[in-house]
Each structure stands twice: as structure tokens, then as C-alpha cells.
Amino acid sequence: MPTDDAAADGGADAGSDDPSDEDVVEAAAEAADRVVFSRLDRSAVDDLDVTVTFEDGILEVDVYLNAPDASGDPDRVADDAALAARGAVDDLFE
Numbered sequence: 001m002p003t004d005d006a007a008a009d010g011g012a013d014a015g016s017d018d019p020s021d022e023d024v025v026e027a028a029a030e031a032a033d034r035v036v037f038s039r040l041d042r043s044a045v046d047d048l049d050v051t052v053t054f055e056d057g058i059l060e061v062d063v064y065l066n067a068p069d070a071s072g073d074p075d076r077v078a079d080d081a082a083l084a085a086r087g088a089v090d091d092l093f094e
Contacts, residue, residue, distance in 0.1 A: 019092045021054045028052040031088035032063055032081040039077050044070040052085060061085045 019027075032050045047066040052059070063085075065078040 024054040024089050024092060025052045027088045027092055028061055028085035032085040035081040035084045036065060036077055039072055040067055040070045059089055
């Protein structure tokens with residue numbers, strides 16, 4: 001049987017105002033996509049893979065972008081997309 005402290009801690013950790021894991025993943029992926037396609041034409045992107053996981057409060061974002069004919073720097077765009085994904089998740093928790 002849990003103690004009162006354990007029950008109180010569990011209630012605090014499981015705040016009902018926190019977004020679901022699915023909402024977190026969706027927000028991050030959408031933010032990354034927006035950054036990529038705001039900077040590069042869709043026709044310049046050969047492949048885009050945005051992988052987002054959110055487990056036990058840990059967010060992992062990986063953006064793979066293959067855009068050899070892009071006018072900008074695809075590596076920089078991919079990095080910025082990952083940062084935007086993290087920022088979108090931060091906004092969800094504010």
C-alpha cells in the first residue's frame with residue numbers, strides 16, 4: 001500500500017494539464033516539417049525523415065534531410081528543424 005507521500009508524488013508527476021506523449025510527438029514533427037519547407041522548395045527535397053520519440057519525459061528528435069539541389073545549407077536546415085521541434089515541445093509544457 002502506498003504511503004501518503006508516494007500518492008502525493010504520483011499525483012504531482014501525472015499532472016492532468018500535461019500534454020499526452022502523442023501530442024508532444026505530433027507538435028515536434030509538425031514544427032520540424034514547417035521549418036524545412038519554409039526554407040526549401042518541396043521539389044528540392046529528395047527525402048525528409050523526422051523521427052521523434054518522447055518516453056519517460058525525454059524527447060529525442062532526429063531530422064534526416066536529403067536535398068542535394070537545395071539553394072541553402074541542408075545540414076543547417078535540418079539542425080534548425082530539430083531545434084524548432086524541441087522549442088514546440090517546450091511551448092506545450094509552458
